[in-house]
Amino acid sequence: MQVPNDLPKEVLEIREDIRTMRIRGAGRIARAVAMALSKAAAAFVGNDVDEFVKYMEETAAFLRGARPTAVSLPNAISFVMRRLREKGIATVDEGKRTVEEAAKEFVEYSERAVDEIGELGARRFRSGDVVMTHCHSSAAAAVLAAARRAGKVDRVYVKETRPRLQGLIAARVLADAGLDVILIPDSAVRYFMKDVDRVIVGADAVAANGAVVNKVGTSVVALAAKEARVNFYVAAETYKFSPKTLIGELVPIEFRDPAEVVGREWLQEHPNVEVLNPVFDVTPAEYIDAIITERGVISPYAAPLILLEEYGVHAWD
Numbered sequence: 001m002q003v004p005n006d007l008p009k010e011v012l013e014i015r016e017d018i019r020t021m022r023i024r025g026a027g028r029i030a031r032a033v034a035m036a037l038s039k040a041a042a043a044f045v046g047n048d049v050d051e052f053v054k055y056m057e058e059t060a061a062f063l064r065g066a067r068p069t070a071v072s073l074p075n076a077i078s079f080v081m082r083r084l085r086e087k088g089i090a091t092v093d094e095g096k097r098t099v100e101e102a103a104k105e106f107v108e109y110s111e112r113a114v115d116e117i118g119e120l121g122a123r124r125f126r127s128g129d130v131v132m133t134h135c136h137s138s139a140a141a142a143v144l145a146a147a148r149r150a151g152k153v154d155r156v157y158v159k160e161t162r163p164r165l166q167g168l169i170a171a172r173v174l175a176d177a178g179l180d181v182i183l184i185p186d187s188a189v190r191y192f193m194k195d196v197d198r199v200i201v202g203a204d205a206v207a208a209n210g211a212v213v214n215k216v217g218t219s220v221v222a223l224a225a226k227e228a229r230v231n232f233y234v235a236a237e238t239y240k241f242s243p244k245t246l247i248g249e250l251v252p253i254e255f256r257d258p259a260e261v262v263g264r265e266w267l268q269e270h271p272n273v274e275v276l277n278p279v280f281d282v283t284p285a286e287y288i289d290a291i292i293t294e295r296g297v298i299s300p301y302a303a304p305l306i307l308l309e310e311y312g313v314h315a316w317d
């Protein structure tokens with residue numbers, strides 16, 4: 001991927017931090033790219049409007065390639081860039097202001113959305129509920145923290161989420177929120193499902209058919225939950241809904257370095273073994289009881305309504 005000329009170091013660092021997962025979680029990634037666009041705009045030198053717009057388009061394309069699956073990333077970029085395209089700016093300063101304001105608006109919307117999801121989602125829980133979660137999702141954690149504040153959920157099983165162990169982040173966050181946390185290996189999901197009343201996870205992408213793409217292993221939790229007749233909820237802001245799936249595109253699944261699974265040394269010692277590291281998997285709509293969004297708690301089958309309301313003709317952009 002070509003790096004646009006004169007891109008400030010902090011923008012390059014944000015992209016690298018997303019690629020290497022120092023910045024991770026679909027919502028955080030979205031807020032980080034919005035801010036990266038704002039920083040890139042501020043750093044542009046010159047008065048030529050066409051040059052500025054070209055530079056911003058190149059920056060957007062460069063940031064879009066940071067990670068492939070979380071659709072919040074391209075959606076955040078589209079939110080900011082659409083403003084710039086539609087505004088018809090007369091000066092570079094106006095362009096910079098437009099980008100800065102749009103990025104700020106996106107970040108504020110995003111932070112508010114997570115809080116709203118927390119409050120709405122908490123209503124689905126009952127006093128004494130035992131919950132299971134997978135990976136670390138700030139949206140799912142917001143629901144659990146709100147449910148805890150409402151005196152509903154006490155205990156939560158957190159899966160360790162190999163190979164990157166984001167479950168350890170979730171365990172810390174949820175313990176800090178006052179929940180009793182039980183950390184379990186991924187392989188113990190079915191063993192403990194009998195003790196669980198509800199499952200809640202986040203999402204990296206929601207497709208037009210209501211399927212949810214989330215951290216690999218999510219679909220196995222959903223299968224175990226369905227078998228045990230345990231409610232399965234997804235917490236996802238509307239900018240995690242994928243407009244391109246309305247026109248038949250599939251959400252690409254990221255595969256990361258196999259060394260994340262077994263370490264570099266083991267790979268070198270076993271050159272005849274192929275190690276694969278898919279990062280996400282797909283949970284079909286039929287396994288999902290509800291998607292908790294900032295616009296309301298919906299059936300996964302209502303995903304196309306959210307997409308059409310949110311993006312309309314822009315789904316085709």
Ligand SMILES: O=P(O)(O)OC[C@H]1O[C@H](OP(=O)(O)O)[C@H](O)[C@@H]1O
Nearest residue numbers: 024025026027137138139202203215
């Ligand atoms: O936006 P929030 O709810 O925080 O996270 C949503 C999802 O993003 C994460 O992906 P990764 O760890 O970046 O690969 C997880 O899959 C998580 O469920």
